[in-house]
Amino acid sequence: MNSFSIGVDLGGTNLRIAAYTRASGLLETILLPTRLAAGRHAVVEDICSGVRKLLHTYSSQHYLAGIGIGTPGPLELPVGRLHSPPNLPGWDGFGLREEVESSLGMPVTVESDANVAALAECILGSGRTLGLSSLCMLTLGTGIGNGIILNGKIWHGVNGMAGEAGHVTIEPDGPACGCGSNGCLEMYASATAVRRIALDAAESGKAPAIAALAKRNPDFTTRDLSDLAEQGDPDAKRIFDGVGRALGIGIADLVNTLNLPLYVVGGGLANAWDLFSPALFAEVRHRSYVYRLTEPGRSVLNGGATNGTRIMSAELGADSGLLGACILPYTLNREKQGSALSS
Numbered sequence: 001m002n003s004f005s006i007g008v009d010l011g012g013t014n015l016r017i018a019a020y021t022r023a024s025g026l027l028e029t030i031l032l033p034t035r036l037a038a039g040r041h042a043v044v045e046d047i048c049s050g051v052r053k054l055l056h057t058y059s060s061q062h063y064l065a066g067i068g069i070g071t072p073g074p075l076e077l078p079v080g081r082l083h084s085p086p087n088l089p090g091w092d093g094f095g096l097r098e099e100v101e102s103s104l105g106m107p108v109t110v111e112s113d114a115n116v117a118a119l120a121e122c123i124l125g126s127g128r129t130l131g132l133s134s135l136c137m138l139t140l141g142t143g144i145g146n147g148i149i150l151n152g153k154i155w156h157g158v159n160g161m162a163g164e165a166g167h168v169t170i171e172p173d174g175p176a177c178g179c180g181s182n183g184c185l186e187m188y189a190s191a192t193a194v195r196r197i198a199l200d201a202a203e204s205g206k207a208p209a210i211a212a213l214a215k216r217n218p219d220f221t222t223r224d225l226s227d228l229a230e231q232g233d234p235d236a237k238r239i240f241d242g243v244g245r246a247l248g249i250g251i252a253d254l255v256n257t258l259n260l261p262l263y264v265v266g267g268g269l270a271n272a273w274d275l276f277s278p279a280l281f282a283e284v285r286h287r288s289y290v291y292r293l294t295e296p297g298r299s300v301l302n303g304g305a306t307n308g309t310r311i312m313s314a315e316l317g318a319d320s321g322l323l324g325a326c327i328l329p330y331t332l333n334r335e336k337q338g339s340a341l342s343s
């Protein structure tokens with residue numbers, strides 16, 4: 001009998017619960033709104049009833065490899081407790097893992113959403129395509145999520161809080177960030193930041209096309225803005241140059257620190273890769289001599305391009321968080337097997 005897993009992608013707006021096999025991918029996905037207003041226990045009950053439904057459907061044909069949950073952080077591990085998550089208001093100090101386990105009566109694995117997205121991109125996306133098992137991923141969304149995968153496993157740090165590169169400093173005296181610092185990367189290169197910068201430009205009176213867009217559609221998206229840039233509007237293009245510049249500064253620091261083979265930019269804003277990547281690469285080349293020494297096609301090192309530093313947009317799209325939650329149990333099983341073999 002083949003195995004299956006269940007993955008839960010808990011977001012501030014949507015809750016997705018899926019059954020998955022390695023041979024067939026996602027078998028069935030349950031999509032629900034995240035009932036934040038009904039309280040966290042109601043959301044846990046929604047998670048558990050979805051999991052029970054999938055267990056009921058698939059347990060007769062497959063055995064369960066495990067249940068993985070991806071959640072917005074900050075998340076303390078291994079206990080699986082949330083600490084003031086900005087996207088889950090009222091959940092401060094909530095022991096998500098304990099609550100779900102006591103309701104289901106079985107163990108679950110909880111991870112931050114950015115970590116599971118990075119895991120999926122490594123094992124099922126660009127990491128698999130390139131034959132690499134380590135990467136650093138930035139997910140550009142409301143904020144900037146970050147996950148670091150080393151040799152096929154999530155790098156957690158001592159408290160489960162590694163991978164907060166969305167909060168590396170780009171401008172010491174820049175705009176105040178929700179984390180308490182100023183001028184963090186996510187103040188320049190998240191979808192939220194791009195909208196804020198565009199609205200500031202519209203209000204300045206010096207960006208007429210952006211002002212017209214904001215007047216026509218006050219809820220304009222980063223996609224609307226990238227359409228404007230692609231049509232040649234210089235003010236919109238400048239905003240994406242700024243996104244690339246900020247990402248390039250942040251990624252140069254990561255390249256200099258980590259020397260990983262692959263850095264991936266994902267999330268909805270990554271659709272504008274062609275607009276912001278020239279400024280990104282110019283900045284990384286300027287600020288990282290590690291990158292200059294290891295850039296594919298230009299590397300002077302032995303091994304050249306095969307051992308180089310690649311920076312690219314993510315292969316997986318909006319399903320990366322859900323897929324990452326689904327494959328989480330398999331990476332844990334492999335860890336157990338590995339330790340059993342080596343001991």
Ligand SMILES: [Zn+2]
Nearest residue numbers: 167177179184
């Ligand atoms: Zn910050």
